[in-house]
Amino acid sequence: MVLFILLLCPGWLFSQIETGTQRENQLRRQAKNITEEEKExxxxxxxxxxxxxxxxxxxxxxxxxxxxxxxxxxxxxxxxxxxxxxxxxxxxxxxxxxxxxxxxxxxxxxxxxxxxxxxxxAKARKVKVTVAGAIKNPGVVLLPASARVSETLERIGGVIPDTTSLRNIIVRRLNGKVETADLLRYYRLGDLSGNPFVTGGDVIYFPPRDQMVGVLGAVGKEGWIDYIPGERLFDAIEVCQGFRASAFLDSVEVVRFKKDNVSTYRIFINLNDYPEDQSQNIELRPGDLVLVRAYPRYHFRRLVYLYGEVKYAGVYPVEKGGTRLSTLIRRAGGFTEDASLEEATVTRRGSEIERDREYERLKKMSPADMREDEYEYFKARSRERRGQMVVDFKDLFILGDTSEDIILRDGDVIEVPKKKNYISIIGQVNSPGNVIYNPDWNYLNYVAAAGGFGWRSNEGDVRIVKARTGELVDAEDLDSYKLEPGDTIWVPEVPEVRFWDIALTTLGVMSQLAGIVGIIIAVSR
Structure with a gap:
């Protein structure tokens, strides 16, 4: 039956298809027109x-x-x-x-x-506005009628730093009406009431900064702001972006000048019910200083930083005087199999590390200008790892020596390096590099493993650099150290002797001898 109808009415079917296509094309054209109009x-x-x-x-x-x-x-x-x-x-x-x-x-x-x-x-009309006052480029500017005072400021090149007031801006309308703009309030709070629209014929005056009030302490943005006649305490606090969570509101202090404009007195205000309690919202005066103190060490977190070969490295909170090194390592899941306890360190940084004024003085001097004792002190300090605590991880965690279990403090850094199963050989050896650690070897065995001494090596002045402390020790002083994984053996070069240096030294000695001989001859006569 349906087939019969379609055969009888092919024109009707095609007309419906054509109508639907036309409607779709019409909607597409409309959408395109709307998009183009929005762009224009x-x-x-x-x-x-x-x-x-x-x-x-x-x-x-x-x-x-x-x-x-x-x-x-x-x-x-x-x-x-x-x-x-x-x-x-x-x-x-x-x-x-x-x-x-x-x-x-x-x-x-x-x-x-x-x-x-x-x-x-679609398009706002243009208006002419006159801008005057303490600004970079006063004059007449052309603006869209949709512009606000802030756009006017942008067109004239901005303010003069520390000179232009952003709060007491005067807008004189062509009809004689006068409005004020507070761009500081607009910039800090997004309050459009402080940023009115401009209209044709407006004269906008930016006054210089003069009378100020200060809001310092636990507020969002502390500092000195321009005083507005009639402004109250809550207004100034709001412009300074309100109180921080750490603010101590029981006794907000207002320091105010007396009538002589020299001496001051203090007003203490309880703002625990801010901003509901309007009875505390006193009117401010020019020169007032509002001090908002903060709770000491509010939400202060004592943190230590654990790096290296532990199961769960990262940042950990510690209690004041109550968290020991062993406790922290347990919380971190213990050491990994590759942890080098011999090289593990605890570094204390911050105010507890005193400044060494003598070292600072010596750093500014040339070594040639130092006395012998000053130079030795400078070398010792230069090699020192500042802030490193004396802790033997091996004694603490393997031998159980609790005297090494120090109490951690805020800012401590614990580093557990990866185990180095080798000794480094540098300097005048035939094959410098790393040699697998052998607990039964001394430094000569390692030098031999590195191909032996080089032809210009100073065999009598071999030094050992300890991996854990950075200390430089004499290799021959076998009683003062034990070679450990990660240590470095340094074989220095024999100092090069230059002919000119020998000649100068010889001439100096000969001249001294000649002088002595001359004195003897003169005396003998």
């Missing part, structure tokens, strides 16, 4: 429809969606009206953009009741 009508500065006042030279964008799609871009004429074909003239002057939208929609719905209507500001 993109405003330089966004507007708020409830506050923007429409006036002559503003261009609106009107889109009507119904059985047909219509798009208009009327410009407000000097009479304050727009003209829409088939609808006629609509007066929109001195109305907000929101009110204009309502008026236009009402007019269009009389003709197209079920239409969807979009009304927006």
């Amino acid at each position: 009508g993109a405003l330089e500065i966004p507007v708020v429809d409830s506050t923007y006042i429409v006036g002559p030279a503003d261009q609106l964008a009107i889109s009507i969606f119904g059985t047909q799609y219509y798009s208009y871009k009327p410009v407000v004429n000097s009479d304050g009206a727009i003209i829409i074909p088939s609808l006629g003239k609509i007066y929109v002057r001195d109305l907000t953009l929101r009110e204009v939208r309502a008026v236009i929609e009402k007019q269009i719905r009389r003709s197209v009741p079920k239409a969807e209507i979009l009304v927006s500001l």
